[in-house]
Amino acid sequence: MRKKELLYEGKAKRIWKTDDENLLIAEFKDDLTAFDAQKKSEAKGKGALNCQISANLFKLLEENGIPTHFVECISENEMVVKKADMIMIEVVVRNIATGSLTKRLGIPDGTKLPFALVEFYYKNDELHDPLINDEHALILNLAQSESELEELKRLGREINVILKSFFDKANLNLVDFKVEFGRDKDGKIVLADEISPDSCRFWDKSSGQKLDKDLFRHDLGDIKVAYEEVLRRITEVMGV
Numbered sequence: 338m339r340k341k342e343l344l345y346e347g348k349a350k351r352i353w354k355t356d357d358e359n360l361l362i363a364e365f366k367d368d369l370t371a372f373d374a375q376k377k378s379e380a381k382g383k384g385a386l387n388c389q390i391s392a393n394l395f396k397l398l399e400e401n402g403i404p405t406h407f408v409e410c411i412s413e414n415e416m417v418v419k420k421a422d423m424i425m426i427e428v429v430v431r432n433i434a435t436g437s438l439t440k441r442l443g444i445p446d447g448t449k450l451p452f453a454l455v456e457f458y459y460k461n462d463e464l465h466d467p468l469i470n471d472e473h474a475l476i477l478n479l480a481q482s483e484s485e486l487e488e489l490k491r492l493g494r495e496i497n498v499i500l501k502s503f504f505d506k507a508n509l510n511l512v513d514f515k516v517e518f519g520r521d522k523d524g525k526i527v528l529a530d531e532i533s534p535d536s537c538r539f540w541d542k543s544s545g546q547k548l549d550k551d552l553f554r555h556d557l558g559d560i561k562v563a564y565e566e567v568l569r570r571i572t573e574v575m576g577v
């Protein structure tokens with residue numbers, strides 16, 4: 338399989354076409370952005386760490402029955418993925434209140450939620466990814482039907498159950514995370530994009546220490562050290 342022209346360059350990845358029309362290459366970049374890309378930086382090696390973390394988590398989820406776009410890693414910061422027609426919804430699942438939830442609803446930071454909360458955000462940089470409900474999603478044609486939205490919620494909750502129990506073994510609390518889905522060539526909904534400390538929040542269960550992009554958002558420490566630690570714990574629990 339050969340890498341061909343650049344299809345899309347986003348904030349954290351470059352997406353390349355290949356000579357197979359059903360496959361793409363996702364190249365993870367070292368760039369770091371936060372707060373609608375108003376805050377920018379770079380961390381050498383971050384792309385490779387996120388690529389390896391995502392690959393391991395996609396494998397874990399596939400083994401547990403979640404269809405994903407992941408095919409294989411071809412370098413330390415590049416993976417082959419199945420091309421998907423992306424659903425422009427960011428599905429956020431939360432176990433503990435923090436970030437925008439505490440700001441929006443006044444729930445104290447660190448409050449354990451009584452059940453996993455699933456939220457939809459419209460993936461649209463110009464509109465700053467607003468929170469939307471099911472009816473907004475249907476009016477915007479982001480999903481084909483109410484049952485497709487229900488499937489996104491079901492998949493979000495299932496992914497949460499699998500990841501929460503996995504990270505528990507790594508002595509990490511999975512606080513919240515964002516996932517994106519797409520439709521594959523057969524119209525099946527698959528988990529796409531990435532799952533990494535850029536898109537999840539992890540708090541060490543013993544010390545409460547943050548091991549995710551909040552370190553960069555709020556200038557709390559070195560993200561490289563934290564992401565390395567997340568990858569180390571993942572590989573330890575997976576036994577690879």
Ligand code: ADP
Nearest residue numbers: 347348349350352406418419420421423529530
């Ligand atoms: P952003 O677009 O938010 O800046 P990235 O830099 O991560 O984000 O860019 C990756 C882009 O590739 C995103 O728009 C994402 O929706 C898209 N994408 C992820 N996985 C796939 C896939 N399997 N097929 C097609 N597009 C994908």
Ligand code: UDP
Nearest residue numbers: 429435436437438513514515535536537538
């Ligand atoms: N998130 C993300 N991309 C976004 C917005 C949020 O990956 O564009 C992730 C974020 O890392 C966190 C979860 O989604 O794990 C919930 O984020 P929140 O809504 O609290 O947003 P923030 O506090 O970053 O504004």
